[in-house]
Amino acid sequence: MANWSSGTSRRGRLSFEALQRRTAAPVRAALGLAGRWSAYFVAFDVLQLDGQELLARPYATRRALWEELFTARALKAPWTWCPMTTDLAKAREWLESRTDVSGVEGVVVKPLNSRYMAGYRGWTEIRPRETTEAIIGAVTATLTRPGLLVLGRYDRQHRLRAVGRTATLRPDVSRQVGVYLWGPVGRGKSWLSDTLFDMVRAEKQRVHFHEFFRGFHTAYARHRHEPRAGERAVAELLGDCRFLFFDEFHVHDAGDAMLMGRVVSGLFERGTTLLATSNYPPSGPFPNLTFHHMFEPTIGLLERSLDIVEIPDGPDYRVSGVSTRPCSGFSGGRYLWPGGTSERADRPRPCRLLARNGPCRWDADTSGPSPYGTT
Template sequence: MVLRPPVEPMLAQAAESVPGPAALRAGVAYEQKLDGHRALLFTGAEPGGRVLVQTRRGSLVQDRFPDLVTAAEQQLPHGLVLDGELLVWDVEAGRLSFEALQRRAAARARGAGSLAVRWPAYFVAFDVLQLDGQELLSRPYKERRALLEQLFTDHALTAPWTLCPMTTDLAKAREWLETWTDVSGVEGIVVKPLTSRYLPSYRGWTKIRRRDTTEAITGAITGTLTRPQLLILGRHDQAGRLREVGRTVPLRPEVSRQVGEYLAAADPGHPWTGVRFAAAWGSREALDAILVRPELVAEISADRATDRGGVFRHPLRYRRLRLDMEAEDVPRFGAGSAAAAG
């Protein structure tokens, strides 16, 4: 069987920590989890065949990434299907940029070439689903990984192609989770059984994001003042403006009652007057929010995925109130999750 898009990618379920001893005895591999867009790349079965780039949801976006298409035509063999992560490098900033990746993914084809110069794309491969026209889904992960590594060796692949780092050493994986996540674009690890087949749309892998404890200011809520459902949080930027950084997951009933004891309705002139808050990152659905005095400091748990200089892309987890802290003590907008006020 020759694979053609759309192919549903295999998925991962979230976990808080590395799987226990039973899973480890069965044999697992650890890969670095990168903060990009999941993508499958198809090369044509014959010379001159069309290169296709498919998103996780099945859309074809190769017209937005002409630099990758050209590189694939020049460097990759025919009849190949790779699974991996699309990343973009911001040349001016000298770092990986999720915001730039979003811009490229949404661009029209006629502007894609100029964007590729400013924000070149990279493909980090972590699986091979087809090689030389032969489908590999039923092969165990360890065999597919060996074939992927051999592909990089045989074709001397370099940028924009990158082989996703992998280890079977638990100590090394923990080092990646604790220290490599300080690097822009690395947000955790993915754990994969060595004997697992590639099962489209099945959550057979485990993803673990690094989470850090930090603080933010409660500027708005949903629900009521006495029974808030979730907190909308902010931080002051260098100019002293309160900027939204994210929202929490829904509060547990006992936590909601506790927080409600300290909330106060906003005074006139609240910095977020007239602001609409999205129900989720990237969503157009607005929350029914109530502004509160931006004085109450919340300790939160956050992962490393941020956007627009300081907005958390994933919901935050409320930990406790920091009644010992003033709003001025909270890290500034753009500090991310790594900087805690202590």
């Protein structure tokens, strides 16, 4: 059943709300509503004809019998049938034009030789998707456990206007308070994250993961005799920060792995949105097999609380051009590959490569290899 609204404000539109009101209304009220909102019976299949079941017949046969039935009985409105085509171009035209009608979501594809199977969904629904950019202007409930998102866009006067809202978030989605972006090196993770970071209009910090932990150890030492020392250290480092970008999320030390869970949980309890980049999936930032079990609670916390996004393997943008962005202390320096005579002469002390067939990184202000730069 489909209801076609004939009201002046909704003329020529499908209205399932009106259909629900008709079916739920008492008899007398239903007669009045029928005059206002006409209804049609839209048939899309026939399963029995003249007492004979057709479930085992292929869909093409059932469709032919159904069309013969409509023609023989000269059925007219409010009886109608759902259109069908085997022409791909026609189906595409329907998908583009007929879905503009409110209430029509898309097209359905079904094999012509398929039987009707009760309880089995053998149809494939195809719906068009139109996307647009919007800003999350507000949330219901709390920032750490939002109920739904209120979306907005700026008008011509640069005023933020509400344009819609999401459905109620599932519990697993509402717990996600950030993004974990991972993939091979040189695929653009930091560039994507920097772009998002620059757009954020809130108290924010961008920090290399190891630099943050050096500061955290110092702050933690100052508060180690106080209750909830880890949370106090995080609060001291972040202040009013509401958006934190961790670049190069990777844990080398077993002690840091134990503290990491406290740091991350402290961030979420503060309502801080976390954006992290890593060369590894959440299960891989701490590859120490001996102490890996100590990091497993943190892995679970990350997977439950963050939207995990993988950047698949692709072009290495490090070698496709020269970046104009200034290097950080971690990413700056010089490389020897494999380190010829001229390169070694540029340094007072030659270095023996520490990696397995890999580069050894030099700091610009030292004469030896940086231990955290070897790969």
